[in-house]
Amino acid sequence: MEAMAVENKREPVLDVRNLEVTFNVARGAAKILAGVDFQLFPREILALVGETGSGKSVTAKSLLNLIPGASKQTSGKVYFEDKDLFKVSNKELQAIRGKHIGMIFQNPQACINPVFTLGEQLFRLIRLYLGDEIARMKLSEGVSTKQAIQLIAKEKLNEVGLSDSKRIFKSYASEVSGGMAQRFMIAQALLSSPKILIADEATSALDVTVQARILKLLKDLCAKNDTAILFITHDLGIAAQVCDRVAVMYSGRIVEIAETKKIFSAPCHPYTKGLLQAVPRPGRSNGLSFVPGMIPDLVDPPGGCRFHPRCNARMELCSKKRPEKYVVGENHEVSCFLYEENLRG
Amino acid sequence: MEKKALKKLAATVVADHHKMRMYQLRQFLKHKSAVLAFFILLITIVAALLGPNIAPYPEQGLGEVNVSERLQAPSAQHYLGTDVYGRDILSRIICGARVSLFGGFFIVIAAALIGVPLGLWAGYSEGIPGAIITRLVELFLSFPSVLIAMAISIVAGAGAFTALLALVIPWWPWYTRLVMGEVLSKKRMLYVEAAQMLGYGKVYIMVRHLLPNILTPVIVMILLDLGPAIIAIGLLSFLGLGTQAPQADWGLMVWEGAQNILSEWWIAIVPGCAMFIVVTAFNIFGDAVKDILEPNRS
Amino acid sequence: MSLFVFICKRFLGLIVLLLVLSTLVFFFTRSLPGDVAALYIGGNAKPEQIELARIELGLDKPLHVQYSRYMAKLAHGDMGVSLRTHRPVFQDLLEKIPMSLELVFIALFLATALGLFTGVMAAWYQGSWLDSTIKWITSGAVSFPIFFLALLLQLLFFNWLGWFPLQGRIDTFLEFTSPIERITGFSLIDTLLTGNFTAFFNVAYHMVLPVIALLVGPFGMIARLTRSSLLEVMQLDYILAARAAGVSERVLFFHYGLRNALSPVLTVIGLSVALILLATFYVEMIFNWPGIGYYALAAILSLDYTALMGVTLMIGTVYVVANTVMDIARRLIDPRIK
Numbered sequence: 013m014e015a016m017a018v019e020n021k022r023e024p025v026l027d028v029r030n031l032e033v034t035f036n037v038a039r040g041a042a043k044i045l046a047g048v049d050f051q052l053f054p055r056e057i058l059a060l061v062g063e064t065g066s067g068k069s070v071t072a073k074s075l076l077n078l079i080p081g082a083s084k085q086t087s088g089k090v091y092f093e094d095k096d097l098f099k100v101s102n103k104e105l106q107a108i109r110g111k112h113i114g115m116i117f118q119n120p121q122a123c124i125n126p127v128f129t130l131g132e133q134l135f136r137l138i139r140l141y142l143g144d145e146i147a148r149m150k151l152s153e154g155v156s157t158k159q160a161i162q163l164i165a166k167e168k169l170n171e172v173g174l175s176d177s178k179r180i181f182k183s184y185a186s187e188v189s190g191g192m193a194q195r196f197m198i199a200q201a202l203l204s205s206p207k208i209l210i211a212d213e214a215t216s217a218l219d220v221t222v223q224a225r226i227l228k229l230l231k232d233l234c235a236k237n238d239t240a241i242l243f244i245t246h247d248l249g250i251a252a253q254v255c256d257r258v259a260v261m262y263s264g265r266i267v268e269i270a271e272t273k274k275i276f277s278a279p280c281h282p283y284t285k286g287l288l289q290a291v292p293r294p295g296r297s298n299g300l301s302f303v304p305g306m307i308p309d310l311v312d313p314p315g316g317c318r319f320h321p322r323c324n325a326r327m328e329l330c331s332k333k334r335p336e337k338y339v340v341g342e343n344h345e346v347s348c349f350l351y352e353e354n355l356r357g
Numbered sequence: 358m359e360k361k362a363l364k365k366l367a368a369t370v371v372a373d374h375h376k377m378r379m380y381q382l383r384q385f386l387k388h389k390s391a392v393l394a395f396f397i398l399l400i401t402i403v404a405a406l407l408g409p410n411i412a413p414y415p416e417q418g419l420g421e422v423n424v425s426e427r428l429q430a431p432s433a434q435h436y437l438g439t440d441v442y443g444r445d446i447l448s449r450i451i452c453g454a455r456v457s458l459f460g461g462f463f464i465v466i467a468a469a470l471i472g473v474p475l476g477l478w479a480g481y482s483e484g485i486p487g488a489i490i491t492r493l494v495e496l497f498l499s500f501p502s503v504l505i506a507m508a509i510s511i512v513a514g515a516g517a518f519t520a521l522l523a524l525v526i527p528w529w530p531w532y533t534r535l536v537m538g539e540v541l542s543k544k545r546m547l548y549v550e551a552a553q554m555l556g557y558g559k560v561y562i563m564v565r566h567l568l569p570n571i572l573t574p575v576i577v578m579i580l581l582d583l584g585p586a587i588i589a590i591g592l593l594s595f596l597g598l599g600t601q602a603p604q605a606d607w608g609l610m611v612w613e614g615a616q617n618i619l620s621e622w623w624i625a626i627v628p629g630c631a632m633f634i635v636v637t638a639f640n641i642f643g644d645a646v647k648d649i650l651e652p653n654r655s
Numbered sequence: 656m657s658l659f660v661f662i663c664k665r666f667l668g669l670i671v672l673l674l675v676l677s678t679l680v681f682f683f684t685r686s687l688p689g690d691v692a693a694l695y696i697g698g699n700a701k702p703e704q705i706e707l708a709r710i711e712l713g714l715d716k717p718l719h720v721q722y723s724r725y726m727a728k729l730a731h732g733d734m735g736v737s738l739r740t741h742r743p744v745f746q747d748l749l750e751k752i753p754m755s756l757e758l759v760f761i762a763l764f765l766a767t768a769l770g771l772f773t774g775v776m777a778a779w780y781q782g783s784w785l786d787s788t789i790k791w792i793t794s795g796a797v798s799f800p801i802f803f804l805a806l807l808l809q810l811l812f813f814n815w816l817g818w819f820p821l822q823g824r825i826d827t828f829l830e831f832t833s834p835i836e837r838i839t840g841f842s843l844i845d846t847l848l849t850g851n852f853t854a855f856f857n858v859a860y861h862m863v864l865p866v867i868a869l870l871v872g873p874f875g876m877i878a879r880l881t882r883s884s885l886l887e888v889m890q891l892d893y894i895l896a897a898r899a900a901g902v903s904e905r906v907l908f909f910h911y912g913l914r915n916a917l918s919p920v921l922t923v924i925g926l927s928v929a930l931i932l933l934a935t936f937y938v939e940m941i942f943n944w945p946g947i948g949y950y951a952l953a954a955i956l957s958l959d960y961t962a963l964m965g966v967t968l969m970i971g972t973v974y975v976v977a978n979t980v981m982d983i984a985r986r987l988i989d990p991r992i993k
Binding site for chain 2: 666675686713790791794795797798799800801802803806807809810813814821911918926929930932937941955967973974978
Binding site: 106 | 889892895896901954
């Protein structure tokens with residue numbers, strides 16, 4: 013009960029409830045997301061960790077309804093500042109995208125339109141989000157609209173470490189490196205100091221050294237802008253370095269969610285434990301360990317807990333009923349019957 | 358994994374493949390227009406295969422003249438009328454399909470058989486052969502195939518088979534270009550590198566690894582090329598550069614009927630319609646197949 | 656590389672291609688069947704006369720000498736004398752080309768404008784009844800053999816409906832009463848310049864059917880390609896990223912997407928020029944339009960090899976130039992092209 017009281021003090025900036033997404037594929041209906049719940053609190057960095065096929069990228073994209081295609085069904089609620097993003101009009105959603113919830117993706121160079129200069133694309137977004145700021149600058153500094161936009165652009169590029177703004181303005185997507193491109197995307201995403209930044213595998217395609225720098229940049233900038241980050245990744249190491257809390261996803265559900273330190277020091281869910289053990293550590297002499305089995309078929313998933321076929325602690329109950337969320341500590345929840353004693357109140 | 362588990366996995370993969378093909382077939386059947394096109398083509402092809410055997414007046418189909426019944430409008434005896442020489446048009450259409458329809462198949466398949474291996478080779482080998490072939494392809498692609506074929510036909514002498522060969526010559530570069538593009542993009546993929554590192558020879562990699570992966574766009578191109586090939590044959594025979602009279606050929610038939618277009622219009626219009634219907638059917642069918650095999654393009 | 660360097664390179668390539676073309680044409684016309692000298696003299700010529708003609712035409716010299724003389728003359732724009740009309744081929748061409756180009760330009764312009772518009776509409780309203788209808792229409796449009804379409808148009812619009820004239824560029828009556836004064840060679844322009852409005856409308860009236868015949872195929876091709884190219888582009892990552900950034904669907908489609916989608920369309924437009932030129936042969940034949948196609952046909956039938964050389968050279972040049980222009984246009988739109 014005390015744990016609950018602590019939670020209720022902070023209002024989440026994003027509240028995802030029972031998000032379900034089903035795709036109609038060749039063989040039937042694939043339940044990609046089978047009830048995802050989590051909350052994102054202001055200024056925190058939450059990692060959404062999982063293997064390929066866990067549904068983490070689909071989660072990220074569904075939040076802003078970015079998954080194209082008629083052959084899908086979505087249900088659930090995604091609350092952002094008291095609005096259910098699934099119920100708002102298209103216009104409202106458009107207004108929220110980018111300006112209040114930013115997003116960056118895995119292949120930054122592919123995310124920049126190849127036929128326009130970086131400058132053109134950046135200026136467009138500045139015009140779109142920062143009309144007030146432009147007007148203010150015109151009044152206070154007596155510059156033209158074009159100059160105001162360029163000044164703002166220059167400042168934002170500087171913030172992400174791109175100092176040669178003149179050159180950037182004239183460059184095309186094919187002329188910048190991966191690191192530079194991602195910095196540019198980050199600058200765009202944080203233009204209007206959004207409340208949330210969704211980073212979908214934002215560093216997975218970058219070199220390791222560049223990765224470290226970009227992570228630091230993200231962390232610093234978001235702290236400065238009061239932006240919460242939802243960090244999607246398959247890399248536990250990154251989650252450990254940068255994030256405050258970690259949510260572990262398996263086959264369309266969140267199986268464990270806790271503060272980073274807790275997840276690494278005292279993991280509860282068998283899958284989390286398996287994941288952590290599978291990370292090779294130099295010095296350990298008992299060979300490579302892995303979680304046996306394969307990720308489940310999403311068209312015909314295992315009943316009850318989707319992990320049970322691979323779990324070495326499974327009970328009979330696991331194949332029949334789906335486990336709820338059980339609190340096992342402060343801000344620590346697990347979806348596993350092993351922890352059923354601590355049922356939520 | 359133990360053998361049993363492997364076998365089970367293999368069975369699942371095969372079953373999945375079968376399921377995928379069934380799904381694709383179901384998708385195809387949803388395109389009512391494509392199904393209709395398919396049946397039209399089927400009927401036409403069967404009719405063409407049977408040829409003189411099902412034509413009501415086979416001798417006329419092959420060229421025998423029947424002056425007493427010239428220029429007759431469609432009637433009970435001659436369903437599609439008779440032409441300038443009194444020959445039954447329906448029979449001529451059926452017999453003419455041999456060149457006009459199957460000629461199209463010949464050109465496209467021959468072009469693919471030449472162009473695809475060349476493209477594989479040029480795309481895969483670095484350096485000079487690739488460069489030469491690229492230049493050659495570019496040269497051919499700057500001019501319309503029919504024009505080049507016309508020039509060849511004029512020099513080599515008019516005739517049905519000559520015309521077909523003459524059309525294959527400017528046609529194959531299109532396949533080479535397609536395949537080269539695909540190979541160049543897939544060359545860097547990991548499975549190719551892996552095969553190289555395993556020591557597999559060039560030809561083996563090209564045939565066993567690259568070829569299956571480029572097959573889909575090639576098949577789509579073949580299907581969508583059949584229409585243009587049929588039109589190309591028609592363009593040549595209309596000018597007398599293809600099939601020679603008195604043999605039957607749709608393009609030639611249109612020419613024969615052109616003089617009388619204002620009075621006995623069916624002589625030219627019927628073969629023209631035959632070409633139009635067949636080509637449209639191929640286009641619609643090809644489009645549907647393309648949508649299904651390459652679903653990312655829509 | 657910079658735009659300037661790109662254009663220079665393309666230009667050089669153009670020259671090379673033209674050289675290759677001229678050489679090919681030379682050998683092509685030399686391999687045509689028939690005795691050229693005999694045809695030049697015509698009628699029942701005696702062997703000595705044929706020999707004289709042969710010497711006059713320079714056909715007695717060895718091949719490489721003929722070739723160098725041919726190339727030298729070409730450099731000065733001298734394409735020889737037509738064996739049929741006995742006038743310089745160059746002059747013949749100059750006279751006939753504008754007649755054909757009139758049809759070609761109008762058909763090309765209309766095909767591109769209508770094709771782009773239709774393709775964009777089909778893509779924007781993807782899946783709707785409009786899209787389906789357009790798919791049907793464009794599938795049919797590219798399925799017409801040009802000669803069939805031309806004859807069909809004559810049948811429908813002249814014979815059955817009586818809306819448009821059957822053949823020719825202008826009513827024969829008007830050829831005498833209001834002849835077109837030749838300034839540029841383009842009848843529409845010339846008639847406007849000289850205030851000859853009767854002739855203007857009459858020529859325009861005669862142009863309708865031929866132009867329709869010419870534009871239908873390319874229209875279908877351009878529309879289909881525009882549609883599929885647009886739909887393909889809209890699936891790409893940068894569109895997704897821009898959508899996530901709050902850009903409206905309309906801007907995404909007509910601004911972000913369209914620019915990228917146009918590149919392959921430009922290639923097809925270049926191809927369309929070639930196809931329309933080829934189709935002009937047939938259209939001029941059937942509609943009796945006095946242009947280059949007509950001239951070429953006469954040349955083929957009378958084995959007028961100098962004229963044939965000239966025509967082939969000219970057509971080849973037009974193709975090569977059109978392709979080069981398209982290449983440059985694509986580079987302007989898409990700076991990634993090297």
